[in-house]
Amino acid sequence: MTTDEKPQAPHRTAEDKKLTRRVIGLAVSAAVGGFLFGFDSSVVNGAVDAIQGEFELSAVLTGFAVASALLGCALGAYLAGRVADRYGRIATMLLGAALFLVSSLGAGFAFAVWDLVLWRVVGGLGIGIASVVAPAYIAEISPKQVRGRLASLQQLAITLGIFAALLSDALFANGAGGASEPFWFGVAAWRWMFLACAVPAVVYGLLAWKLPESPRYLAQKGEGEKARSILATVWPKDDVDKAMRDIESQIREEDKAKQSSLKGNRFGLLPIVWIGIILSVFQQFVGINVIFYYSTTLWKAVGFDESYSLTISVFTSVTNVLVTLIAIALVDRIGRRPILLVGSTGMALSLGTMALAFSQAIITDGEPSLPAPWGIIALVAANVFVVAFGASWGPLVWVLLGEIFPNRIRAKALGVAAMAQWIANFLITVSFPAMSSLSLPLTYGMYAAFAALSFFFVLVKIPETNGISLEEAETLFVRKDKKRAGAATR
Secondary structure, three states: OOOHHHOHHHHHHHHHHHHHHHHHHHHHEEEEEOOOHHHHHHHHHHHHHHHHHOOOHHHHOOOHHHHHHHHEEEEHHHHHHHHHHHHHHHHHHHHHHHHHHHHHHHHHOOOOOOHHHHHHHHHHHHHHHHHHHHHHHHHHHHHOEEEEEEEEHHHHHHHHHHHHHHHHHHHHHHHOOOOOOHHHHHHHHHHHHOOOOOHHHHHHHHHHOOOOOHHHHHHHHOOOHHHHHHHOOOOOOHHHHHHHHHHHHHOOOOOOOOOOOOOOOEEOEOOHHHHHOOOOOOHOOOOOHHHHHHHHHHHHHHHOOOHHHHHHHHHHHHHHHHHHHHHHHHHHHHHHHHHHHHHHHHHHHHHHHHHHOOOOEEEEEOOOOOOHHHHHHHHHHHHHHHHHHHHOHHHHHHHHHHOOOOOOHHHHHHHHHHHHHHHHHHHHHHHHHHHHHHHHHHHHHHHHHHHHHHHHHHHHHHHOOOOOOOOHHHHHHHHHHHHHHHHHHO
């Protein structure tokens, strides 16, 4: 017996590596939706001032034009779960790609602010769909040993999309001599910023077309053998058998209980859904997207010209990509919870420093100006904040949203959590121009307070899910919630 087993070890190792390469390929293809998510949401950064001048907008209307895509994001996220449960994950990805393509063309040729807002909302629908279906799909095809790293690819793709958008913004603006200046074929540079999104939209659609359907979705639809055959292409054989038993057992229990609703006795929703919602809200209420939507305008306000401001924004996005790679390397080694706690601490301290720096601003002609050395301190603190966020709450919230919800409600619950995230993003984005004109120290101080609160939320509410199956993760959260309820009763 021992002699027979020895030759099998190298073969098994080679097979495991082959399966791992395939599942990484599938996860990367699905995560291209995250790239579009990051690109489409951040491309407006370099165009903000040009749009304001082109359509003669007030600060409030400028904020709404920037944030309008987020309304579409919220609706897209809410609908994505229902579409994904009815038509499948792949069909939902293809819908998202089509919306991205239409939006990029429409926004690029917008002739009025209402027209631009309309196409931004359409793009937001695509972003909202991508924000739900990609993490759900990646979680459902990934073996538990590498699920954290593969789920983190969603955030890595988002950061790469942000980088690509800011880089293309800088190239178009610098090439034309300003975002408002004409570029290729006499079309203004800011319009080319939006049109550039058409390329990754087409790529995403082609990749999604080639992906296999989610095995958990197929099992729910009664196609167990097809689900098994797909799992066998990405999971070790022993894990496939156990995974199929767990999925089929769970589906049978769900059929008996007939529970596919998100409703519960905690303010109308299940406790686990509220955990997902609060995680999503905290991810946005720390103000991360203020950096990526308004950073060019912000750095111009503290003394940098447009060219340098765009360059600083590109540098910040590169930092975001690099620290996301760190999170991917660590998430399956040291776990989700410690990384989130360290990230909350880093965000609170750096945001507090930014609030202090901007409290030293001198107002000249209605614009803030930071005296030395506070401008450099603010710049460093902003990048430390990006590091703390990008290595923790950026990728790990998507990891947790992909794994904490039970299979029967995963797509719907992820949709509700993502919708809450986009609504929170909208509130932060649309309020920043008005709040910053009132008081930048107060604005960043508020973000710092939310970062501090996020620390205590994780400490009390989030158990460790590293190295366990999706089904076990559900049990862990339910058990933690029941234990807390029992303690409260006593």
